[in-house]
Amino acid sequence: MQLLVNPSPEKCKKNLARPVHKTKQINKIVKPILKKVEKSGDKALKKFAQEYDHVQLDTLLVTEQEITAAKELVSKELKAAIAVAKSNVERFHAAQATPDLVEEVMPGVVCRRKSVPIQRVGLYIPGGTAPLFSTVLMLGIPAQLAGCQEIVLCTPPNREGKIHPAILFTADLIGISKIVKVGGAQAIAALTFGTESVPQVDKIFGPGNQYVTAAKQLVTKYGVAIDMPAGPSEVLVYADESAVPAFVAADLLSQAEHGIDSQVVLVTPSEKFAKKVLKEINEQLETLPRKDIAYKALSNSTAVVMEDQEKAISLINQYAPEHLIIAVENEDEVVDKIVNAGSVFIGNYTPESAGDYASGTNHTLPTYGYARNYSGVSLDSFVKKITYQKISPEGLKTLGPIVEVMAENELLHAHKNAVTIRLNYLKGKKK
Ligand SMILES: NC(=O)c1ccc[n+]([C@@H]2O[C@H](COP(=O)([O-])OP(=O)(O)OC[C@H]3O[C@@H](n4cnc5c(N)ncnc54)[C@H](O)[C@@H]3O)[C@@H](O)[C@H]2O)c1
Ligand SMILES: N[C@H](CO)Cc1c[nH]c[nH+]1
Numbered sequence: 001m002q003l004l005v006n007p008s009p010e011k012c013k014k015n016l017a018r019p020v021h022k023t024k025q026i027n028k029i030v031k032p033i034l035k036k037v038e039k040s041g042d043k044a045l046k047k048f049a050q051e052y053d054h055v056q057l058d059t060l061l062v063t064e065q066e067i068t069a070a071k072e073l074v075s076k077e078l079k080a081a082i083a084v085a086k087s088n089v090e091r092f093h094a095a096q097a098t099p100d101l102v103e104e105v106m107p108g109v110v111c112r113r114k115s116v117p118i119q120r121v122g123l124y125i126p127g128g129t130a131p132l133f134s135t136v137l138m139l140g141i142p143a144q145l146a147g148c149q150e151i152v153l154c155t156p157p158n159r160e161g162k163i164h165p166a167i168l169f170t171a172d173l174i175g176i177s178k179i180v181k182v183g184g185a186q187a188i189a190a191l192t193f194g195t196e197s198v199p200q201v202d203k204i205f206g207p208g209n210q211y212v213t214a215a216k217q218l219v220t221k222y223g224v225a226i227d228m229p230a231g232p233s234e235v236l237v238y239a240d241e242s243a244v245p246a247f248v249a250a251d252l253l254s255q256a257e258h259g260i261d262s263q264v265v266l267v268t269p270s271e272k273f274a275k276k277v278l279k280e281i282n283e284q285l286e287t288l289p290r291k292d293i294a295y296k297a298l299s300n301s302t303a304v305v306m307e308d309q310e311k312a313i314s315l316i317n318q319y320a321p322e323h324l325i326i327a328v329e330n331e332d333e334v335v336d337k338i339v340n341a342g343s344v345f346i347g348n349y350t351p352e353s354a355g356d357y358a359s360g361t362n363h364t365l366p367t368y369g370y371a372r373n374y375s376g377v378s379l380d381s382f383v384k385k386i387t388y389q390k391i392s393p394e395g396l397k398t399l400g401p402i403v404e405v406m407a408e409n410e411l412l413h414a415h416k417n418a419v420t421i422r423l424n425y426l427k428g429k430k431k
């Protein structure tokens, strides 16, 4: 991890550039995958399973027997933990429901708006380097709460052609039964075009590596929607001397262990504090089973000493981190000034991993700085809002002339006539 002391904005920009913006190279790999799946369906999915997941699959769909067997393999302790996480995620997402609204904007002109579930949704659960069964909760719970009619879950198989038991257990717990053994860009292609085993969906959700994220961005041109670009995990910690260096180091390492293309950032007003955190990182790193992955991610990562708080906040907002931890004395003041972040963790006792698993907020969040213009997954992501209007004859008498004038001035006479013909009818005229 590099240390920068009071760097210029240009230096910051250069050092904090995300490591995986090799869009062209990734797209070169992903585009042919999309084409082959569109053309050959399941046959292509099996071929890619062999090539990228190193497994020969006869069937792609998970069977009921596999789900029953998986449930036996999950420990009581894990089942109990998942139950608490499920309850918190359910509570926070159920509370997000927005009431339908009705407004009579002028006498006789009534407008309504109603949330309607997106009918067919595809959930991508990463499984390449770690079996992220927590993502099943984060996507499946809001999909069920929203009332989506068809939910398809895709996740890569291991080398024995199996899905991790905790993924199957969690999917079953929240009532998802259509589970397909397919990962990577090919999973995104299958959900977009549909294959013999994978139904075509209206919207694709979920995080993934750079191939998955690139595929999600590419398929939007085929009419399918996506939640957001949710790529390699990242965290920015803003901490001063009131924070505990060991806690900060642990938080940085928690996201560094996700993947070699993850990035973690420390921003602090104190060089002394930064050095303490770096020392802690080196010590804690040695204890981690995934230390090789974390080590590589740390080489993409920077500690920035920024004495001026306004400049530090401006840097954070420019970087727009997926996760932001704020552990400074005047935390409320700083929190109020944050305008770009996926999810914010406040105070010394709020580790980012609490949000990853069980606090109730969603862990599917925008990376690469997309927190500037995207929100993380929420109940809203699984609904669309339809608007309605009903106008009474009295309402049309008031509103109609307004529309007529506007239509005429846009030179759209047929638009105007759709009103005039009705107003004349109401006046008892034929035309
Ligand atoms: N932003 C978020 O909300 C969020 C949440 C959880 C996880 N994540 C991120 O998700 C990612 C998960 O990545 P992962 O790799 O563990 O799992 P993954 O399931 O996303 O990817 C595994 C698949 O990638 C494909 N693949 C592997 N190498 C390939 C290659 N050379 N060419 C083409 N395809 C290839 C394979 O088909 C494999 O099945 C991590 O980067 C993690 O940080 C992000
Ligand atoms: N930190 C990830 C989101 O970027 C989510 C996750 C799942 N499991 C552990 N962490």
Ligand SMILES: [Zn+2]
Pocket (backbone or CB within 6 Å): 233, 254, 255, 258, 353, 356
């Ligand atoms: Zn995580």
